[in-house]
Each structure stands twice: as structure tokens, then as C-alpha cells.
Amino acid sequence: MSGLIIDDISMRFELPDGNAVQALKNVSLDIKEGEIMAVLGPSGCGKTTLLNIVAGFLAPTEGNITLGGQVVRGPAAERGMVFQQGALFEWMNVRKNIGFGPRMKNTPKADIDKRVDELLGIVGLQDFGEKMIYELSGGMQQRVALARCLANEPEVILMDEPLGALDALTREKMQGLVLKLWKETGKTIILITHSVEEALLLGERLLVMAPRPGRIHKEYRLPFAEMGVNADLREVKTHPEFGPRREEILSMIWDMEEEIMGRTESAA
Amino acid sequence: MTILLIYIAIFVAAYLIVRLVARGVAHATDFTSLKTVTFGDESAVTADRTASVVSVVAIFLIWGAFTGSVISPIHAPGPFVGDTSFTYTAEAEDGSRDDATVSVRVFEVGTEAEEPSIEPGDGFAKDDSAKVGAWRSVLIRVDKNDEIGRGEGAKVVAINGEPIAPGETVKLADGEVTLSTKGTPNFKPNQGWQMEPIWLPSPEAVWGRIVEIANTGYQNSTLLQHLGWSLFRVVAGFAAGALVGIPLGYAMGLSSWFRGWFDPIVEFMRPVPPLALIPLVIIWAGIGEVGKVILLFLAALWIMTIAARSGVSGVKISKVHAAYSLGASKWQILTQVIVPNSLPDIFTGARVAMGVCWGTVVAAELVAAEKGAGMMIMVASKFQLTDIVIMGIILIGIIGYGIDILMRMAERWLIPWKGRG
Numbered sequence: 001m002s003g004l005i006i007d008d009i010s011m012r013f014e015l016p017d018g019n020a021v022q023a024l025k026n027v028s029l030d031i032k033e034g035e036i037m038a039v040l041g042p043s044g045c046g047k048t049t050l051l052n053i054v055a056g057f058l059a060p061t062e063g064n065i066t067l068g069g070q071v072v073r074g075p076a077a078e079r080g081m082v083f084q085q086g087a088l089f090e091w092m093n094v095r096k097n098i099g100f101g102p103r104m105k106n107t108p109k110a111d112i113d114k115r116v117d118e119l120l121g122i123v124g125l126q127d128f129g130e131k132m133i134y135e136l137s138g139g140m141q142q143r144v145a146l147a148r149c150l151a152n153e154p155e156v157i158l159m160d161e162p163l164g165a166l167d168a169l170t171r172e173k174m175q176g177l178v179l180k181l182w183k184e185t186g187k188t189i190i191l192i193t194h195s196v197e198e199a200l201l202l203g204e205r206l207l208v209m210a211p212r213p214g215r216i217h218k219e220y221r222l223p224f225a226e227m228g229v230n231a232d233l234r235e236v237k238t239h240p241e242f243g244p245r246r247e248e249i250l251s252m253i254w255d256m257e258e259e260i261m262g263r264t265e266s267a268a
Numbered sequence: 269m270t271i272l273l274i275y276i277a278i279f280v281a282a283y284l285i286v287r288l289v290a291r292g293v294a295h296a297t298d299f300t301s302l303k304t305v306t307f308g309d310e311s312a313v314t315a316d317r318t319a320s321v322v323s324v325v326a327i328f329l330i331w332g333a334f335t336g337s338v339i340s341p342i343h344a345p346g347p348f349v350g351d352t353s354f355t356y357t358a359e360a361e362d363g364s365r366d367d368a369t370v371s372v373r374v375f376e377v378g379t380e381a382e383e384p385s386i387e388p389g390d391g392f393a394k395d396d397s398a399k400v401g402a403w404r405s406v407l408i409r410v411d412k413n414d415e416i417g418r419g420e421g422a423k424v425v426a427i428n429g430e431p432i433a434p435g436e437t438v439k440l441a442d443g444e445v446t447l448s449t450k451g452t453p454n455f456k457p458n459q460g461w462q463m464e465p466i467w468l469p470s471p472e473a474v475w476g477r478i479v480e481i482a483n484t485g486y487q488n489s490t491l492l493q494h495l496g497w498s499l500f501r502v503v504a505g506f507a508a509g510a511l512v513g514i515p516l517g518y519a520m521g522l523s524s525w526f527r528g529w530f531d532p533i534v535e536f537m538r539p540v541p542p543l544a545l546i547p548l549v550i551i552w553a554g555i556g557e558v559g560k561v562i563l564l565f566l567a568a569l570w571i572m573t574i575a576a577r578s579g580v581s582g583v584k585i586s587k588v589h590a591a592y593s594l595g596a597s598k599w600q601i602l603t604q605v606i607v608p609n610s611l612p613d614i615f616t617g618a619r620v621a622m623g624v625c626w627g628t629v630v631a632a633e634l635v636a637a638e639k640g641a642g643m644m645i646m647v648a649s650k651f652q653l654t655d656i657v658i659m660g661i662i663l664i665g666i667i668g669y670g671i672d673i674l675m676r677m678a679e680r681w682l683i684p685w686k687g688r689g
Contacts, residue, residue, distance in 0.1 A: 083586040105595055
């Protein structure tokens with residue numbers, strides 16, 4: 001029905017000292033409905049900028065984004081976003097947080113309650129609805145963030161390193177949850193991550209971006225996300241293709257990082 | 269100086285005693301008690317409530333001890349009260365000398381006393397009598413009744429046998445005698461270590477005043493009216509300041525135009541102490557209620573504006589982004605995200621503003637007012653009613669402290685998420 005089309009996006013802005021930054025250059029992507037795409041890249045490659053442009057928080061200097069044929073201008077409920085951490089409203093309890101989006105649309109209270117109950121079940125927080133945000137662990141908070149985003153029925157879910165601040169064990173559980181939600185809801189998901197392993201596990205499509213100017217370096221189509229839906233993620237990691245792919249991407253990113261380092265060193 | 273040394277001594281002694289006692293009692297078993305590094309670990313430093321109690325008791329003890337109060341079991345030596353006497357030696361022009369006795373009665377100020385009755389005695393110098401209040405001094409015209417007085421060339425040359433010249437002082441057992449430049453002995457009884465009530469009244473005298481003024485009032489208003497008016501002015505001025513300042517602060521946090529427009533005004537007015545505005549406010553609005561409320565409005569306004577503005581800038585951008593991508597409108601962002609997020613800052617500002625307003629109202633009432641806590645102590649000070657002054661200071665302190673405690677309780681109740689975002 002509605003795909004997300006990123007059409008030849010470039011972004012360039014000037015710094016106070018007069019230098020110009022080319023944050024993104026000629027980025028084009030065509031994301032089908034229901035696809036999950038992971039975006040990887042060294043720091044400064046413009047992956048967060050790209051996500052912010054898709055979310056509508058930033059305007060590109062060239063090109064545009066269309067979702068279901070509509071050009072994106074500014075943030076809207078059809079493109080939900082899950083942040084790293086600290087984006088929950090700590091003055092509301094869990095239920096109020098999850099019901100925030102529908103409440104903004106003046107959805108009847110009974111409908112909101114039903115939806116929230118449902119989502120609490122999906123993310124496994126049935127008993128925590130009345131808790132305040134600061135009473136929850138980091139992993140639970142991210143479950144609430146996911147549920148809050150889903151409550152709004154967005155067409156696309158944008159995730160900006162949603163699991164980055166979690167410990168390894170919690171992170172693995174949450175990766176499973178993301179895959180489960182992806183399959184059950186059929187949402188289009190774009191996920192930014194620093195972890196190559198996470199990108200491999202969750203990315204049906206995996207985009208590696210390169211810095212200066214921010215651009216698409218290489219794209220992969222991977223089978224692991226589909227496998228992970230029905231299997232233990234640790235099993236997926238033992239897949240014979242998994243290890244070589246990880247090494248390949250890691251060394252690719254390493255090379256880029258080293259190139260940056262070399263450049264700054266020679267400049268210094 | 270002595271009092272400071274005594275205070276330090278009590279501080280150290282209480283510490284040592286409490287430590288000694290605590291060693292005998294069961295030890296605390298909480299987590300903090302197991303910390304070996306406490307010096308430098310702020311979280312391990314909690315107020316020792318024993319110290320707080322001893323501290324308050326020590327203040328009252330010292331206060332009592334130096335004012336001869338009943339609440340203190342030990343007292344600093346008080347002023348000399350009672351009858352005493354000294355002799356003076358008068359020398360006539362021809363060199364003949366005669367001794368005479370001066371009987372002095374030292375009485376407590378506020379009580380009736382008569383000069384001791386004495387016989388004039390023999391010789392050309394006759395005995396004298398005088399009375400003087402404790403802490404005061406008295407010039408005694410000893411030659412007034414002498415056969416050869418100052419007019420005939422006689423002068424005082426010794427007190428109790430010790431030679432003395434004008435300007436010099438002789439110490440006696442119960443006081444001291446200084447010869448004035450004209451040669452008249454000035455007797456000053458020993459003052460002791462205690463404070464005179466007009467400098468520092470005893471705690472029970474202050475308490476007595478509180479009870480008395482609470483019952484009968486002072487300067488045409490009851491105590492509650494005085495304090496109530498001060499409180500009313502603070503609440504009215506603060507409420508007006510918050511009502512204008514908070515929206516203004518939000519506007520400055522949300523719009524470049526507003527920030528640019530009001531930045532110079534706010535930044536200029538903020539460092540101006542509200543006390544410096546009192547004369548201008550009196551010129552403009554007189555000494556009535558309007559002037560006071562305007563002054564307190566100005567005192568609270570800038571604090572609340574800056575608090576609200578920093579509350580807005582303290583909102584994490586990810587929260588705002590999240591709310592936008594959940595479909596919130598600008599108005600919803602303001603009411604659902606920015607306002608609750610800025611409440612902790614606004615509360616901190618409100619506490620500061622209330623404190624400043626309370627201080628300012630007292631100062632304004634000191635300058636000019638018909639009612640109020642500050643007016644009460646100002647008028648009392650003009651009549652040297654030190655007990656009312658101290659009473660006023662204590663009540664002002666208690667109310668200021670009470671306001672802060674109430675604000676902190678409200679803060680804990682209204683914004684439990686503070687500092688846990």
C-alpha cells in the first residue's frame with residue numbers, strides 16, 4: 001500500500017565559523033511496506049541525520065521523502081520514533097505514556113484503555129501499568145517506549161539506537177521483542193544501531209553508510225531477521241553465514257574509521 | 269570573644285561526649301554505617317540530629333547564661349547590685365586634707381530605690397550618698413555638701429587612699445571611680461558578664477512579650493494581624509509575579525522574538541536588589557498596600573521568569589520530538605510536555621522567590637508601613653524595646669523557615685519525579 005521512498009536526499013549546512021558540512025549526499029532508498037532495515041556506520045556518517053529527516057525533524061536541502069505518495073513535511077503520527085532513552089514522560093505512569101498518542105487524537109478513553117491493555121500484554125508489562133517511569137529498569141523503559149510508539153499505529157517506526165543503553169542480556173531479549181513486533185504488526189521499521197551484530201540480527205536489509213559526506217556505502221539483504229522470528233537469536237548467530245558477514249562488515253567499518261583517523265591526523 | 273570561645277568549647281565538648289556515649293550504645297546497622305570512606309562521600313554525610321538538638325540547646329543556654337535567665341542553670345556573673353561605699357580624700361587650697369565616705373546603692377533598673385541615708389560626719393569633707401542603676405554610672409558631686417567645696421579650691425586627690433587625678437580611674441571591689449576633667453568622681457558599678465536587658469533581654473522576657481502581644485496586640489494591631497499582613501503581601505506579590513513571570517519565561521523559552529525582546533530587560537532587572545526599588549515604589553505608589561505588592565511583584569517576577577525559561581530549556585529535545593511524532597500539536601506539546609517538565613525548575617524558582625519576597629517585605633515594612641512584622645520591630649527599636657525586636661526577628665525566622673518547609677513538602681507531593689528523569 002505505502003512504501004517509504006527516500007529520493008536523492010542531500011543535506012548541507014554552514015557552521016558558525018563559515019565552513020560548510022555536507023551531512024548527507026545523494027541518498028536514495030526505497031523501503032517497502034513491512035521491511036525492517038538496519039543502518040550501520042561509523043560516527044559522523046549521517047545515519048541519525050537521515051533518520052531525523054525521515055521523522056521530519058530536519059529538512060533536507062535537496063530531494064524529498066514520500067510516504068505512501070505523500071511528501072513528508074514535519075513530524076507526524078504516521079512516522080513513530082523510538083529513542084535511545086530518556087524520551088519517556090516521567091511525570092506520567094506507564095499507562096499514560098503508552099496512551100499518549102491516542103490521547104492527543106482525542107480517542108475515546110475506553111478505546112485507549114483497551115489498546116493500552118493489549119500493548120502492555122504484548123511488551124510483557126501487564127503488572128506495571130500503574131508504575132511511574134522512574135520505577136522501571138532500563139529494559140522495561142524501552143518496552144514502554146516501543147508500546148507507546150505502537151499505540152499510535154504508525155506506518156513506519158524509526159528507531160534511533162533504541163537498545164544502545166541496555167546491558168547485553170536485556171539487549172538480546174529486546175532484540176527478540178523487536179523481531180516479534182515486526183512480524184506481528186507488519187510495520188516498516190528503520191533501525192539505527194552501533195552494533196554490527198544487532199544490525200545483522202534485526203536487519204532484513206542492512207545499510208552501511210560512509211562518512212564525509214554521509215552516503216550509502218553498501219547494502220545487504222540478509223536472511224537472519226526472518227530466521228530470528230521463530231528461533232533463538234543465539235542459534236541464529238551460529239549460522240555459518242553469520243560470522244563471515246559480521247567480520248566483513250566490521251572490517252569495512254574499521255577501514256572507514258581508520259581513514260577518518262588518518263585524515264584528522266594528517267590535518268593536525 | 270569570650271562567648272565565641274565558650275561556644276566553640278561547647279561544640280567540641282558536645283562532640284566528644286556524644287561520641288563517647290554513642291560508643292556504648294548499639295551501632296547503626298544500615299548500609300552507610302559500613303562505608304569506610306565517608307570523608308568526601310557526600311551521600312554518607314547526613315545531619316546528626318543529636319548535634320542539631322545540642323546546637324539549639326547551646327544557643328539558648330548561652331543566651332540564658334548571659335542574661336541571667338531562669339532557663340539556664342549556670343549564669344555568667346551578673347552586675348553588682350546592692351550597697352557599697354568608697355572614701356574620697358579632698359584637699360583644700362591650703363593643703364589640708366579630709367576623708368569622707370560615699371555610700372552608693374546600686375539597684376536593678378526598673379525597681380524603686382532610695383539613696384542610703386547617712387550622717388554627714390566630721391571634717392570639712394562631708395559623707396555623701398548616691399544611687400545608680402545596674403550597668404549605669406553616676407557622677408557624684410561629692411563637694412556639694414563639703415565645707416570647702418570646688419568653688420573654694422578644694423579638689424579630690426584620692427579614692428580609697430589611692431591618688432587620683434582628673435581623667436584617671438581607680439578600681440574598687442564593686443566598681444570603679446573615674447575622675448571627670450572637672451574633678452567630679454564618676455562611679456560605675458561592676459557590670460559583670462551579663463547583657464543588659466535593653467541590649468539582649470532574657471529568653472523568658474521575649475517569650476513573655478510574645479504572649480503579651482499575642483493577647484493585647486502592639487501598635488493598634490494584634491500579633492496575628494501584623495504577621496498576617498506581612499504574609500498576605502508576600503503571597504499577593506508572589507502570586508502576581510508568578511502569574512506574569514511564568515508565562516513570560518515560557519514565551520522567552522519558546523520564541524526568539526520574545527527572548528530577544530525581554531532578554532535585556534530581564535538581565536538588567538535581575539541583579540537589581542528589590543530593596544533598591546523601595547524608594548522608587550514609595551514615590552510612585554505610596555506606603556500603602558499597593559506599593560508593597562508592586563515591590564514584591566517585582567521581586568518575584570524576574571526570579572520566576574528565569575526559572576520558567578530555564579525550565580523550558582531543560583526539556584530534553586528527544587521528549588519534544590517523541591511527542592511530535594506521536595501526533596501532539598504545539599499546544600499539546602506545551603501543556604503535556606513542556607509545562608510538566610519545567611515544574612521542578614519552577615518550584616526551585618518559587619522557593620527562592622518566596623524567600624526573597626519574605627526578606628523584601630520585612631525590609632519594606634522597616635522603611636514604612638502601618639502594620640506588619642517589619643513595622644513592629646522598627647517601631648519597637650525606636651523605643652528600645654529590644655524584647656519586641658528579638659521577638660519579631662524570631663517570628664520572622666520561623667515563618668520564613670515554615671514557608672520553605674511547606675514549599676518543599678508541596679514539591680515532593682506535586683513533582684515526585686524530580687531528579688529522576
